[in-house]
Amino acid sequence: MTKTRLEAFSDGVLAIAITLLVIELRPPEVHQGERLADALWAQWPSYLAYLVSFLTIGVIWLNHHRIFEQVARVDGPLLLLNLHLLLWTALIPFPTAVVAEHLGGTGETAQTAAALYCGVLLLTSLAFGGLFAWITHDDRLLHRPPPAGVVRAARLRFMVGLVVYAAALALSWLSAPLALGLCGLMALYYAFDQASVPAAEPSDQQLTGPSA
Amino acid sequence: MTKTRLEAFSDGVLAIAITLLVIELRPPEVHQGERLADALWAQWPSYLAYLVSFLTIGVIWLNHHRIFEQVARVDGPLLLLNLHLLLWTALIPFPTAVVAEHLGGTGETAQTAAALYCGVLLLTSLAFGGLFAWITHDDRLLHRPPPAGVVRAARLRFMVGLVVYAAALALSWLSAPLALGLCGLMALYYAFDQASVPAAEPSDQQLTGPSA
Amino acid sequence: MTKTRLEAFSDGVLAIAITLLVIELRPPEVHQGERLADALWAQWPSYLAYLVSFLTIGVIWLNHHRIFEQVARVDGPLLLLNLHLLLWTALIPFPTAVVAEHLGGTGETAQTAAALYCGVLLLTSLAFGGLFAWITHDDRLLHRPPPAGVVRAARLRFMVGLVVYAAALALSWLSAPLALGLCGLMALYYAFDQASVPAAEPSDQQLTGPSA
Amino acid sequence: MTKTRLEAFSDGVLAIAITLLVIELRPPEVHQGERLADALWAQWPSYLAYLVSFLTIGVIWLNHHRIFEQVARVDGPLLLLNLHLLLWTALIPFPTAVVAEHLGGTGETAQTAAALYCGVLLLTSLAFGGLFAWITHDDRLLHRPPPAGVVRAARLRFMVGLVVYAAALALSWLSAPLALGLCGLMALYYAFDQASVPAAEPSDQQLTGPSA
Numbered sequence: 078m079t080k081t082r083l084e085a086f087s088d089g090v091l092a093i094a095i096t097l098l099v100i101e102l103r104p105p106e107v108h109q110g111e112r113l114a115d116a117l118w119a120q121w122p123s124y125l126a127y128l129v130s131f132l133t134i135g136v137i138w139l140n141h142h143r144i145f146e147q148v149a150r151v152d153g154p155l156l157l158l159n160l161h162l163l164l165w166t167a168l169i170p171f172p173t174a175v176v177a178e179h180l181g182g183t184g185e186t187a188q189t190a191a192a193l194y195c196g197v198l199l200l201t202s203l204a205f206g207g208l209f210a211w212i213t214h215d216d217r218l219l220h221r222p223p224p225a226g227v228v229r230a231a232r233l234r235f236m237v238g239l240v241v242y243a244a245a246l247a248l249s250w251l252s253a254p255l256a257l258g259l260c261g262l263m264a265l266y267y268a269f270d271q272a273s274v275p276a277a278e279p280s281d282q283q284l285t286g287p288s289a
Numbered sequence: 290m291t292k293t294r295l296e297a298f299s300d301g302v303l304a305i306a307i308t309l310l311v312i313e314l315r316p317p318e319v320h321q322g323e324r325l326a327d328a329l330w331a332q333w334p335s336y337l338a339y340l341v342s343f344l345t346i347g348v349i350w351l352n353h354h355r356i357f358e359q360v361a362r363v364d365g366p367l368l369l370l371n372l373h374l375l376l377w378t379a380l381i382p383f384p385t386a387v388v389a390e391h392l393g394g395t396g397e398t399a400q401t402a403a404a405l406y407c408g409v410l411l412l413t414s415l416a417f418g419g420l421f422a423w424i425t426h427d428d429r430l431l432h433r434p435p436p437a438g439v440v441r442a443a444r445l446r447f448m449v450g451l452v453v454y455a456a457a458l459a460l461s462w463l464s465a466p467l468a469l470g471l472c473g474l475m476a477l478y479y480a481f482d483q484a485s486v487p488a489a490e491p492s493d494q495q496l497t498g499p500s501a
Numbered sequence: 502m503t504k505t506r507l508e509a510f511s512d513g514v515l516a517i518a519i520t521l522l523v524i525e526l527r528p529p530e531v532h533q534g535e536r537l538a539d540a541l542w543a544q545w546p547s548y549l550a551y552l553v554s555f556l557t558i559g560v561i562w563l564n565h566h567r568i569f570e571q572v573a574r575v576d577g578p579l580l581l582l583n584l585h586l587l588l589w590t591a592l593i594p595f596p597t598a599v600v601a602e603h604l605g606g607t608g609e610t611a612q613t614a615a616a617l618y619c620g621v622l623l624l625t626s627l628a629f630g631g632l633f634a635w636i637t638h639d640d641r642l643l644h645r646p647p648p649a650g651v652v653r654a655a656r657l658r659f660m661v662g663l664v665v666y667a668a669a670l671a672l673s674w675l676s677a678p679l680a681l682g683l684c685g686l687m688a689l690y691y692a693f694d695q696a697s698v699p700a701a702e703p704s705d706q707q708l709t710g711p712s713a
Numbered sequence: 714m715t716k717t718r719l720e721a722f723s724d725g726v727l728a729i730a731i732t733l734l735v736i737e738l739r740p741p742e743v744h745q746g747e748r749l750a751d752a753l754w755a756q757w758p759s760y761l762a763y764l765v766s767f768l769t770i771g772v773i774w775l776n777h778h779r780i781f782e783q784v785a786r787v788d789g790p791l792l793l794l795n796l797h798l799l800l801w802t803a804l805i806p807f808p809t810a811v812v813a814e815h816l817g818g819t820g821e822t823a824q825t826a827a828a829l830y831c832g833v834l835l836l837t838s839l840a841f842g843g844l845f846a847w848i849t850h851d852d853r854l855l856h857r858p859p860p861a862g863v864v865r866a867a868r869l870r871f872m873v874g875l876v877v878y879a880a881a882l883a884l885s886w887l888s889a890p891l892a893l894g895l896c897g898l899m900a901l902y903y904a905f906d907q908a909s910v911p912a913a914e915p916s917d918q919q920l921t922g923p924s925a
Contacts, residue, residue, distance in 0.1 A: 082296065082354055084718060089304030092725030093517075095803065096733065097308065102807040104814045113815060113825040131803070135796045142718055153483055160347045160480070167307065167343070171314040178316045179325060189325040268796070271789055294508060294566055301516030305729075309520065365695055372559045372692070379519065379555070383526040390528045391537060401537040506720065506778055513728030521732065577907055584771045584904070591731065591767070595738040602740045603749060613749040 080151050083159060087141060090163045094170060095134040098127050101174040122180035122254075126194075129257055130173040132264035133198060137166055137205065139271045144231075148212060149220040158208040165201040172197045180253055191253035192246060198260055199242040206235045234270065238263060292363050295371060299353060302375045306382060307346040310339050313386040334392035334466075338406075341469055342385040344476035345410060349378055349417065351483045356443075360424060361432040370420040377413040384409045392465055403465035404458060410472055411454040418447045446482065450475060504575050507583060511565060514587045518594060519558040522551050525598040546604035546678075550618075553681055554597040556688035557622060561590055561629065563695045568655075572636060573644040582632040589625040596621045604677055615677035616670060622684055623666040630659045658694065662687060716787050719795060723777060726799045730806060731770040734763050737810040758816035758890075762830075765893055766809040768900035769834060773802055773841065775907045780867075784848060785856040794844040801837040808833045816889055827889035828882060834896055835878040842871045870906065874899060 102123050105116035141162075148155075172194040179190035209231065216222040241263045248256040314335050317328035353374075360367075384406040391402035421443065428434040453475045460468040526547050529540035565586075572579075596618040603614035633655065640646040665687045672680040738759050741752035777798075784791075808830040815826035845867065852858040877899045884892040 079358070082300065085297065085721065086300050086304055086350060086354075088718065088722050089301055089725055090308050092722055093305055093308040093729055094311070095799075096726050096729040097312065099730070099803055099806050100312065100733065100736065102804075102810075104807075104811040107815070107818075107822060113811075113818075113822045117811075117825070117829065127804070128800075131800050135799075138722060139792060139796075142722075146715070156351060156483060157480055160351075163307075163347075164340075164343050167311055168314075168339070170311050171316075174314075175316040175325075175329075179319070182319075182325075186319060186325045189329070193329065268793055271792060291570070294512065297509065298512050298516055298562060298566075301513055302520050305517055305520040306523070309524065312524065368563060368695060369692055372563075375519075375559075376552075376555050379523055380526075380551070382523050383528075386526075387528040387537075387541075391531070394531075394537075398531060398537045401541070405541065503782070506724065509721065510724050510728055510774060510778075513725055514732050517729055517732040518735070521736065524736065580775060580907060581904055584775075587731075587771075588764075588767050591735055592738075592763070594735050595740075598738075599740040599749075599753075603743070606743075606749075610743060610749045613753070617753065 080145065080148060083151055083156065084145055087159060087163060088138070090167055091134060091138045091141070094167045095131060095138070097170050098130050098134075098173060101170060101177050102127060119181075120177075123177035125254070125257060125261075126173045126177045126180070129261040129264065130169055132261060132268060133201075134166060134169060136264050136267040136271070137162075137201070140205070140267065143271070144209060144212060147219050147223060150218045152218065154211055155208070155218065158204070158211050162201070162204040162208050165197065165204045168197055169201070176253075176257060180257065187253035188250050191249035191256040195242060195246040195249055195256055195260060199239070199246055202235070202238045202242050206239065209235060234267070238267070292357065292360060295363055295368065296357055299371060299375060300350070302379055303346060303350045303353070306379045307343055307350070309382050310342050310346075310385060313382060313389050314339060331393075332389075335389035337466070337469060337473075338385045338389045338392070341473040341476065342381050344473060344480060345413075346378060346381060348476050348479040348483070349374075349413070352417070352479065355483070356421060356424060359431050359435060362430045364430065366423055367420070367430065370416070370423050374413070374416040374420050377409065377416045380409055381413070388469065392469065399465035400462050403461035403468040407454055407458040407461055407468055407472060411451070411458055414447070414450045414454050418451065421447060446479070450479070504569065504572060507575055507580065508569055511583060511587060512562070514591055515558060515562045515565070518591045519555060519562070521594050522554050522558075522597060525594060525601050526551060543605075544601075547601035549678075549681060549685075550597045550601045550604070553685040553688065554593050556685060556692060557625075558590060558593060560688050560691040560695070561586075561625070564629070564691065567695070568633060568636060571643050571647060574642045576642065578635055579632070579642065582628070582635050586625070586628040586632050589621065589628045592621060593625070600681060604681065611677040612674050615673035615680040619666055619670040619673055619680055619684060623663070623670055626659070626662045626666050630663065633659060658691075662691070716781065716784060719787055719792065720781055723795060723799060724774070726803055727770060727774045727777070730803045731767060731774070733806050734766050734770075734809060737806060737813050738763060755817075756813075759813035761890075761893060761897075762809045762813045762816070765897040765900065766805050768897060768904060769837075770802060770805060772900050772903040772907070773798075773837070776841070776903065779907070780845060780848060783855050783859060786854045788854065790847055791844070791854065794840070794847050798837070798840040798844050801833065801840050804833060805837070812893065816893065823889035824886050827885035827892040831878060831882040831885055831892055831896060835875070835882055838871070838874045838878050842875065845871060870903075874903070 102120075105113070105120055107113050107116050172190075176190045176194045179186045181187070182190070212218055213223075213228050213231075241259065245256045245259040245263070248259060314332075317325070317332055319325050319328050384402075388402045388406045391398045393399070394402070424430055425435075425440050425443075453471065457468045457471040457475075460471060526544075529537070529544055531537050531540050596614075600614045600618045603610045605611070606614070636642055637647075637652050637655075665683065669680045669683040669687075672683060738756075741749070741756055743749050743752050808826075812826045812830045815822045817823070818826070848854055849859075849864050849867075877895065881892045881895040881899075884895060
């Protein structure tokens with residue numbers, strides 16, 4: 078089971094999930110005497126949900142990419158755990174649509190929508206943690222054993238994610254928009270954390286040897 | 290006709306089909322005085338259908354991947370039989386949507402929905418069997434002749450699939466949810482069967498020679 | 502401008518267009534006292550349209566694939582002509598949806614739906630012919646000059662397509678289902694024509710040299 | 714972080730966004746005594762919007778492709794700026810749908826629809842400019858320093874885009890269809906500008922060294 082095709086399939090699912098988000102953005106109906114501009118503004122929860130979900134799936138792709146650079150061998154459990162991660166990630170457009178439709182509502186409706194959203198992100202985060210734990214539980218699947226500090230730092234990043242998504246889930250009952258905003262901040266943190274990675278070796282060299 | 294582009298196209302179709310499943314999950318309408326949480330729970334057939342179809346297409350990808358590792362040459366019939374498999378696999382979101390909408394119904398409605406679902410999976414399974422039979426009917430398309438035991442075991446796995454999907458089809462008239470559950474168990478069996486495959490050679494080596 | 506990325510983008514668009522066809526297949530509404538099985542049968546134009554369009558896009562992929570095996574260099578006009586082909590191919594789900602909804606209608610409705618469908622396939626065929634003409638108008642873009650007989654045979658196949666799609670367009674006014682059926686036969690002819698191509702060289706060798 | 718997977722993910726998102734445009738084209742409803750042909754003609758804003766958006770995303774892909782041929786190394790900011798470009802590009806189907814539905818309207822409705830469309834293209838253009846500026850701000854990420862004239866010409870092309878999209882945005886309040894037409898002309902200009910690029914080296918050679 079080659080790593081190349083696993084990456085290609087994962088990239089495909091992630092690229093499709095991130096692009097499908099847009100079909101939840103629907104042209105608003107404009108009633109007699111209403112302005113289209115007002116109708117477009119009234120859809121703000123849709124835009125917020127698109128933005129947060131786009132960033133979240135984008136960051137999942139970045140992290141997936143970074144982890145699989147270290148992977149040299151693919152075994153059965155890795156395939157299943159990767160499929161499990163894709164199951165939750167590919168589901169994200171659904172809570173995104175629910176939030177887009179109900180975040181502007183009141184009381185239970187907005188709370189439940191936000192809780193569903195944060196809950197799916199929490200489960201996605203757990204699925205990613207499980208995949209990462211399997212990859213790093215011994216050195217059998219890796220190009221070379223990573224420095225202990227690197228693995229520890231990556232585990233810490235996963236823990237931060239779990240705690241923040243759980244906090245966002247709890248926050249849903251206080252303020253649905255704030256819960257969504259916290260998920261967005263989490264994605265931004267991961268994104269800028271990635272941005273600090275230095276430039277990789279030229280791609281030509283990566284064809285002849287594993288990247289460090 | 291290179292194998293690489295055949296795999297890329299198949300991966301694309303499978304990745305899209307598996308990700309399109311989510312667009313059948315629609316935010317529920319919430320009527321006056323109704324709770325969103327209740328409306329979400331009432332959609333359980335959708336979630337079950339998403340889960341079973343995701344696992345099924347995921348397992349089709351895993352098996353497709355495993356078989357094509359052995360393939361060295363691509364001929365015309367192989368292209369057509371592969372397209373035939375994709376025809377049925379890409380159709381799966383349709384019976385999934387029918388089941389999602391009608392599994393909670395009564396009598397004929399739920400039975401027909403489940404029968405349609407199991408019938409499409411049975412035809413998909415037949416299409417995969419035909420592809421596999423062509424690939425292994427002589428050694429012309431393979432890197433090297435596989436041990437007879439391996440081919441026999443793979444044929445047995447296909448037979449199990451055909452029998453179970455036919456049984457699920459029959460079961461549709463007794464209990465539609467049980468029929469769907471049986472399809473889910475079948476996918477789980479294939480998934481864990483894949484998980485027992487040992488780690489492949491490092492991907493670097495696979496670039497220089499066919500995998501065993 | 503490398504050929505690899507052109508093929509990857511084209512494969513992506515074709516794989517998505519072929520898989521998007523399924524979202525035109527909607528679960529039928531079942532009214533009080535109606536059977537789901539009857540409602541499903543009543544949707545036969547949708548299934549016919551899915552089948553014909555799936556075959557047509559599948560065959561476009563096969564032919565695209567076969568032609569680009571001969572291509573060694575990609576220039577600007579080739580990029581534009583390829584994008585032009587994708588423009589019409591990616592449009593196919595639209596006339597498919599129109600046919601699915603209106604082929605069962607009467608008189609002008611069914612005729613117009615079939616004419617739209619055949620017209621888009623005719624334009625797709627013309628776009629493909631233009632791409633092919635550019636690729637073969639001199640030997641600059643090819644690995645090696647193909648035998649004159651091969652190019653002549655391929656040109657003949659394109660001409661057959663243009664004539665048949667034009668005939669199907671004219672047939673739309675006599676019988677809409679027959680016009681659709683003729684498009685389906687055309688796709689089948691192309692498909693089985695492809696099936697007669699002998700097995701290619703092992704993929705390992707294709708990495709080191711152009712295929713014949 | 715390898716360049717190959719970045720290109721594959723970007724190609725995926727662009728291929729999906731360009732193909733998703735078609736699902737905004739819906740079969741028209743035909744009322745009693747109405748002709749399907751008339752109902753199809755009445756949807757002309759949808760076809761115009763499809764055409765302009767297809768060309769625009771196609772040209773984004775062509776330009777993305779051309780720029781990344783020069784890139785040898787991928788760093789963190791490049792990843793984020795690329796994701797930012799994809800965020801706006803993947804959004805294009807939304808203003809396309811708004812324009813398709815409201816361009817045929819009157820007054821504020823048509824103006825707002827066109828302004829939204831031009832505004833999103835302007836932001837997409839800015840995002841692409843940011844990506845390009847980062848890639849060329851020093852030579853660290855490139856295979857070799859490009860001639861100063863080439864970079865200057867490319868910067869000029871970006872400036873032209875910004876000015877034209879800003880002009881189209883302003884034009885929205887005078888004539889919504891003209892504003893859309895100007896965006897279409899811009900895409901055509903970029904497309905034919907690409908067509909003037911001479912044939913690349915044979916792809917076999919590109920595997921052994923960076924393209925010039």
